[in-house]
Amino acid sequence: MKKLIFSIAAIGCFLILVAHTRPSSNLLKGFVIGTPEIKSMNSLAFGPDGILFIGDSKTASIFAIDTKDAEKLENAIALDIKNIDQKIASFLGTETKNISIQDIKVNPLSKKLYCAVQAADGTPVLLIIDNDKIQPVSLSSVPYSKIQLNNPPSEDAKDRGGRPLRVWAISYMKYADGRVLVSGLSNQEFGSTFRSIPFPFTNEQDQSSLEIYHAAHGQYETAAPIRTFTTAEFNGKKYLLASYTCTPLVLFPLDELKPGLHVRGRTVGEFGAGNSPIDMITMKKGDDLFLIMANSDRPVMKIKYKDIASFDGSLTTQVKEFFSIAGVPYISFPFVGVVQLDKLDENQFVYIQRKSNGDLDLVTQTTRFL
Amino acid sequence: MNKRTCRLRYYSELILFSLSLIISCKLKKEDTATPVSILWEDGRASGLFISKDEVPLVVDDSLSREVEVRLLKAAHPTAIAGNFTIEQDGYLFKPLIPFTRGLQYAIFVKGKPLSAIIIPKDSIIPKLLAIYPSKDSLPENLLKIHLFFSKPMVEGHSSQFIKLTDAKGDSLPDTFLTLQSELWNKESTELTLWLDPGRIKRDLVPNKLFGPPLKNGRHYQLIISADWPDQEGNLLMHTFIKGFTVLARDTVSPSPARWKLTIPKYGTVQPLVVDLDKSLDYILLENAIWVVDGTGNSVNGSVQIDNGEMKYRFTPEKPWLRGGYKLEIETRLEDLAGNNLNRLFELDLKNPHHQEQNKKLYEKKWQIE
Numbered sequence: 001m002k003k004l005i006f007s008i009a010a011i012g013c014f015l016i017l018v019a020h021t022r023p024s025s026n027l028l029k030g031f032v033i034g035t036p037e038i039k040s041m042n043s044l045a046f047g048p049d050g051i052l053f054i055g056d057s058k059t060a061s062i063f064a065i066d067t068k069d070a071e072k073l074e075n076a077i078a079l080d081i082k083n084i085d086q087k088i089a090s091f092l093g094t095e096t097k098n099i100s101i102q103d104i105k106v107n108p109l110s111k112k113l114y115c116a117v118q119a120a121d122g123t124p125v126l127l128i129i130d131n132d133k134i135q136p137v138s139l140s141s142v143p144y145s146k147i148q149l150n151n152p153p154s155e156d157a158k159d160r161g162g163r164p165l166r167v168w169a170i171s172y173m174k175y176a177d178g179r180v181l182v183s184g185l186s187n188q189e190f191g192s193t194f195r196s197i198p199f200p201f202t203n204e205q206d207q208s209s210l211e212i213y214h215a216a217h218g219q220y221e222t223a224a225p226i227r228t229f230t231t232a233e234f235n236g237k238k239y240l241l242a243s244y245t246c247t248p249l250v251l252f253p254l255d256e257l258k259p260g261l262h263v264r265g266r267t268v269g270e271f272g273a274g275n276s277p278i279d280m281i282t283m284k285k286g287d288d289l290f291l292i293m294a295n296s297d298r299p300v301m302k303i304k305y306k307d308i309a310s311f312d313g314s315l316t317t318q319v320k321e322f323f324s325i326a327g328v329p330y331i332s333f334p335f336v337g338v339v340q341l342d343k344l345d346e347n348q349f350v351y352i353q354r355k356s357n358g359d360l361d362l363v364t365q366t367t368r369f370l
Numbered sequence: 371m372n373k374r375t376c377r378l379r380y381y382s383e384l385i386l387f388s389l390s391l392i393i394s395c396k397l398k399k400e401d402t403a404t405p406v407s408i409l410w411e412d413g414r415a416s417g418l419f420i421s422k423d424e425v426p427l428v429v430d431d432s433l434s435r436e437v438e439v440r441l442l443k444a445a446h447p448t449a450i451a452g453n454f455t456i457e458q459d460g461y462l463f464k465p466l467i468p469f470t471r472g473l474q475y476a477i478f479v480k481g482k483p484l485s486a487i488i489i490p491k492d493s494i495i496p497k498l499l500a501i502y503p504s505k506d507s508l509p510e511n512l513l514k515i516h517l518f519f520s521k522p523m524v525e526g527h528s529s530q531f532i533k534l535t536d537a538k539g540d541s542l543p544d545t546f547l548t549l550q551s552e553l554w555n556k557e558s559t560e561l562t563l564w565l566d567p568g569r570i571k572r573d574l575v576p577n578k579l580f581g582p583p584l585k586n587g588r589h590y591q592l593i594i595s596a597d598w599p600d601q602e603g604n605l606l607m608h609t610f611i612k613g614f615t616v617l618a619r620d621t622v623s624p625s626p627a628r629w630k631l632t633i634p635k636y637g638t639v640q641p642l643v644v645d646l647d648k649s650l651d652y653i654l655l656e657n658a659i660w661v662v663d664g665t666g667n668s669v670n671g672s673v674q675i676d677n678g679e680m681k682y683r684f685t686p687e688k689p690w691l692r693g694g695y696k697l698e699i700e701t702r703l704e705d706l707a708g709n710n711l712n713r714l715f716e717l718d719l720k721n722p723h724h725q726e727q728n729k730k731l732y733e734k735k736w737q738i739e
Binding site for chain 2: 039040042043057058059083086087089090091092093094095096098099100102103118119120121122123125134136167169170171185186187188189190276278296
């Protein structure tokens with residue numbers, strides 16, 4: 001009897017383990033086992049069940065990898081590593097000037113920190129970083145699928161091969177509600193800077209190139225390269241919350257982002273010129289949600305969700321003073337030089353910071369500052 | 371410095387000196403018996419082959435535990451990430467990224483240094499082949515600059531090596547858009563730079579505060595530093611300066627209707643010559659125009675662009691046949707200011723006459739008799 005109970009318990013444990021570690025077969029539709037030919041890793045994003053999206057600018061493609069790293073951990077151990085660039089460079093057998101950290105993302109299930117690094121010769125490397133060690137993530141013989149970011153219609157027509165692939169610098173990528181949202185800038189035309197691609201990827205190339213425009217104070221309008229974005233819900237409606245190279249914060253209702261439609265966003269904040277947003281995350285403290293944004297030339301900013309939700313209008317008047325701000329208010333954290341930022345768990349966020357002495361450190365902060 | 375620190379430093383220097391002696395002895399041995407050799411793939415040092423004679427006491431099973439390859443003088447000495455494979459006469463270590471030229475690596479067995487090797491530098495100097503747009507007078511709202519190099523260059527640090535100066539030689543900051551991932555082609559030989567659209571676009575805060583990056587009537591110099599390294603560590607060696615004068619804003623879309631075609635003769639491989647109405651973006655000229663035959667298939671051939679990106683020549687691989695041909699021009703084709711065939715870079719929404727089209731292709735037909 002004891003044996004039987006033990007066996008049932010063992011089978012139960014196994015089933016629970018399988019349920020926790022394997023993505024559903026629907027999600028893995030179209031996946032093959034092999035070694036994806038990734039030429040660059042410019043942007044990372046996690047989907048459900050440990051699926052990692054890797055944005056490859058050099059081939060204008062997105063790869064979905066089943067990392068099989070899907071065991072749930074509630075609370076992450078804080079990561080604090082001084083001179084992270086030196087440690088990575090030594091691990092790869094080179095000097096810091098020969099590597100660049102392209103992106104960091106925390107697996108929301110396992111809470112492991114994934115880091116995309118590019119060597120001087122262009123070789124991309126994916127690493128998992130914790131306080132004690134750096135581990136390479138093998139991309140040999142892994143389950144993966146791939147989608148090519150659509151070329152313009154004429155290039156997709158028959159017998160139109162032989163031209164060099166466009167380069168599509170992927171500035172930000174996020175998985176939301178069954179779609180991979182991607183923003184970027186090409187080495188060719190100025191437009192077509194935002195894509196919404198259903199996942200699992202299909203051969204139907206059902207990806208929408210969204211015509212997103214940015215009107216400056218209601219007069220001059222251009223196609224707008226979105227630098228970083230997130231999705232958020234305000235007053236029961238889902239929005240794309242995007243920031244441009246010149247730091248305005250703009251809202252687009254997600255249900256209005258449809259192919260072929262000319263969509264204009266509603267500017268809710270101007271956070272000062274001479275600055276580019278880098279990363280955006282959402283953190284919660286108590287009942288309040290906060291948008292945390294890292295910037296190229298300003299400290300990390302905290303913006304209250306409820307301030308965005310209650311800002312009804314669109315900024316139409318111009319900011320008159322140098323570097324002044326308008327629209328929803330924000331608070332600056334005393335964290336400058338933050339070049340990468342992600343949520344570590346419900347109570348912590350992690351970032352890479354260039355310190356005033358030149359060091360590049362990996363730092364964890366808790367939500368107690370919020 | 372106190373006595374204790376001084377002594378510690380003395381000991382550590384002694385250890386380093388002894389280590390370098392051991393390694394240099396081994397290096398000599400390596401020179402004659404080549405116990406460690408470099409595996410080269412596509413000009414990259416992608417592996418180290420270690421002769422079995424070099425590590426006689428290591429058994430195959432414990433290879434990855436007992437043998438390490440390390441970077442000498444690493445900031446954090448550690449085993450380099452990579453994989454060992456067992457070959458016929460020895461072991462092959464392939465690091466995750468190729469070994470860096472000019473750096474010295476050591477083989478450690480059971481924690482002790484055994485042999486070292488320097489990855490030699492490549493002696494071919496990279497060159498800057500071209501800068502586009504090639505003209506020396508450019509519109510105030512110029513949007514893109516393309517740099518073409520002879521060899522793959524180091525990516526991710528272009529802002530250190532590119533500078534725009536005014537007529538007095540003063541550097542102009544924040545001219546180019548900073549991108550986390552720079553717009554290099556797959557081979558790392560072509561770089562596209564965007565002038566900050568926020569400063570070009572009228573009435574945006576950066577434009578209001580700082581003005582456009584370039585101003586009508588002024589002279590500028592684009593300076594490419596001689597210190598820009600290629601992927602093998604060789605520097606450009608020569609500073610490259612492109613001087614140019616800025617003209618008025620360009621607010622007119624390109625117009626293929628005004629292009630003049632010089633039709634080639636039947637049975638020849640003479641180029642089709644297209645005189646454009648204005649200078650257009652070099653990379654889009656290469657990519658957004660197709661020569662299509664009467665059956666709708668694109669004609670294979672080569673493209674040359676010259677005369678300040680105002681002349682487009684298409685030379686077919688096979689002689690021209692009699693019949694109808696057409697140029698298919700994708701409407702995404704842009705001029706130097708980002709105005710494409712459908713719409714201007716920026717639209718003045720308060721101007722009731724502003725026009726915008728939504729075509730995908732523009733066709734220009736011609737006939738070979």
